[in-house]
Amino acid sequence: MTAVLRACLAALLALATSGCAGLGAVQRAEAQRIADAARDTVLECHDPVGRCARESPLRALASRAYAASTPDAPRHYALMLDYGQDALLARLDLIRGARESIDLQTYIFDEDDSGHLILDELLTAARRGVRVRMLVDQLSALRNVDTLAALVSAHANFELRVYNPVLGRARISYPMYVAAAACCWRQLNRRMHNKMLLVDGIVGLTGGRNYQDSYFDWDSSYNFRDRDILVGGPVTRDMQANFNAFWIAPLSIPAAQLSDVGRRLLRHGAPEMPHEPFAAPDRVATVSRQADDPLLLGQRLVDAVIAVGEVEFIADTPAKHRPGQRALAPSTGRLRELIESADEEVLLQTPYLVLSRPAQDMFRALHARDDGPRVVVSTNSLAATDSFITYALSYKYKRRYLREFGFNIYEYKPFPQNAPIDLDATRALDPGWGLAVTGHAQADEARALADIDAGHRDDVRRSAATATGAHAVRAVVADDRPAPGQRTQQQRLPLDREYAALRYAGLGVNRPVPLRRAGLRFGLHSKSLVIDQRVGVVGTHNFDPRGDNLNTESAVVIGDPAFARALAASIRNDMLPQNSWVIGPRDKAPVLSGVEYSLGKASEQLPLFDLWPIRYATSYEFAPGPGCPVPPPPDHPDFRDCHRPVGDFPEVNLGFKSLLTRIFTAFGAGLAPIL
Incomplete structure (x- = not known):
C-alpha cells in the first residue's frame, strides 16, 4: 500500500469517525425533549369531528366504496394518475380533505417547490388537528439538517422518522458514504423504496412518484413520465397495516434522535422552518387554487375513476431487511405468480430493464412453452434514462432478451411527441408555443391511430385522446434554459434519483x-x-434485482378487465412510434454471420468481461409507407421492411460517454446484484 493511499484511508477513517459518532442515550433523550418542548400544541380549528377539512371529492369516493362493500363483495374506486399535475392535485385534495390522519411514506423527498408545497400542506393539516406521520428513507430525503430539526419541532400532531439511517445520521456526506460502504455494505443497500400516501385509513395512493419537481412536470430540463394509482375502499386496511409495520420497525428512527439532527437541537435549539422562496410562486399558487376547484377536480380526477371489485395490495415489510433474510419477498413472489399465470400477453413497463437470475429463468421458461404468452416491454432508451449505468447493463443482454426470452422491446424517446405530460407546467417554453405546434400534433395523433394493429386500436385511441387533452404535450423540442431560480439537471445534488447511490461512482x-x-x-x-x-398492476417495483433482493416494494393489483384495458392503453401509447424506438436484430453480416453471432453469445456469458464489439440488436424507427400502414412488431416477417435502423444509441451525443458505455458493458455484469 502506497504512502498516499494509507494517508487517504487514514483521513477518511478519521473523518468518518468524528462525523458519525452517535449520541449517547442521555443526549438522545435530551434532544427529543428539546424537540417535544418546542412543538406547538395550538390548533387552528375548533371542530373536533371534521377538523375544518375541505370537502374532498376523492375522499368522498372512498367513503362510498366502504359503504357499498360487504365482506364477500368489496367495492373500490381506482384512479390511474398519469399526468404529473393530476398526481399533485390528487395529493393536495386528499391532504386538505383529511379529518383524522395522514400517513406519508417515500424514498425521495426533495426540498424544491413541490416538496415545500407538500410540507406546507402537511403542517397545515397538523395544525387543524390531523395526526400526520411522515416516514422517509435516509439516502434521498430532506437534505438539510435544519429542515429535519424544524420538522421534528413543528407541531405536536406532526411526527417524522427516518428509515435505516446508516451511521446513525439523517444525512451522510461523500466520505461518510464510502466509510459506510466499507463497514456496512448490506445495510447501506437495503432501502425503503415504498411510496404511499394514506388519508384517514380509507383512501391510499402508491406508484412510482417521489416528492420532487421532476415527478410533477415542474422541472425545466428533465421530467419523469410516471404513474400512480389511487384506491378507495377496504384494501386500504392492508395499506394501513403495512405502513404501521414500517412505522414501528426498529429501523425507523425518530429524526430528533439521529446524531446530526440531535446535535443541531442540543447546540442551537429548535430552528424555524427553513423555506426558500418558491422558484415559481405563480405556478404554486395556481395548482393550490386548482386543488380547491371542485369542477376542475371533477373533470380531471373524479370523472376518470373506475369502479372495480376486489383489489389486492402486495407489499414487503421491514422483515425483508433482517440479517440473514433469504426468503422470497412478498412483492416479488406475487408479481412472478401473476406473470407466470399469463396465457396470451405480458405487458411490462419498467424504467430499468435489468433482470435477476430467477426472473431470467422465469421468462426463459415462459418463452419455451408451446402456448407461451407474448411479452412486450416498455422501457427507457439511453437518451431518456436517468441511470446510464443500468442501461449499459441492459444493453449487454439485448440478444438474450430478444432471442431467449422472446421480448418485444420498445425504448422511450427523450422527446416524446404524444405523452401525458403537462408541458406548460415545466416553464421550459415561451408563452404561445402551443399555437405553433397544435396542427403538427393533430397530424401526429391521426398517424398514431393508423400505426396501431387492429387488435389494440380502440385502446390506443382512448389513450391518445387522453394524451391530447387540455393539458397534454404536443411538442417537446424546447430551449434548454431553466426557469428563474430553478436548479438545472447538472446542478442537482446527489441522491435525488431512483438509483441515487450510484452517483458516488462519479463520472x-x-x-x-x-x-x-x-x-x-x-x-x-x-x-x-x-x-x-x-x-393490472401499478406499484414501486422496477422488476429488477434491487426490488427482488434489497429494496422494500409495494404494488396495487386490480383484477378488473376495464382497469386492465385502460392501463394497457396507457402503456401502449408510450410505445407509439412517435414516443419510442423499437429494438430488433441487426442485419446479418454478408459473410460469417453465424461465427459472429456465436462469438458474441460466448462473450456475453463471461461474468465480467464482454469484449465482443458487435451487438446482436439495435434501435429501429418506423417508416410508414404504402406497404407499411401500421408498424409490425419485431418478431413479424415484415418488420425490417417497415423500419429503418437508427443506431444503438439514437439521439445520444456520446463523446467520452461512448468509452464509458463500453467499460460498463464489459464490466457491468458484476454490478447486477446491486442494480
Missing part, C-alpha cells in the same frame, strides 16, 4: 447522457404490469 454514470440537440427531456419512470388484459 456522471447516474445522470442523463448529453444529446445531439437541446430540449426539455423526459424519462420513463412508471412501473406497471398488465396480464392478458384482465389484471
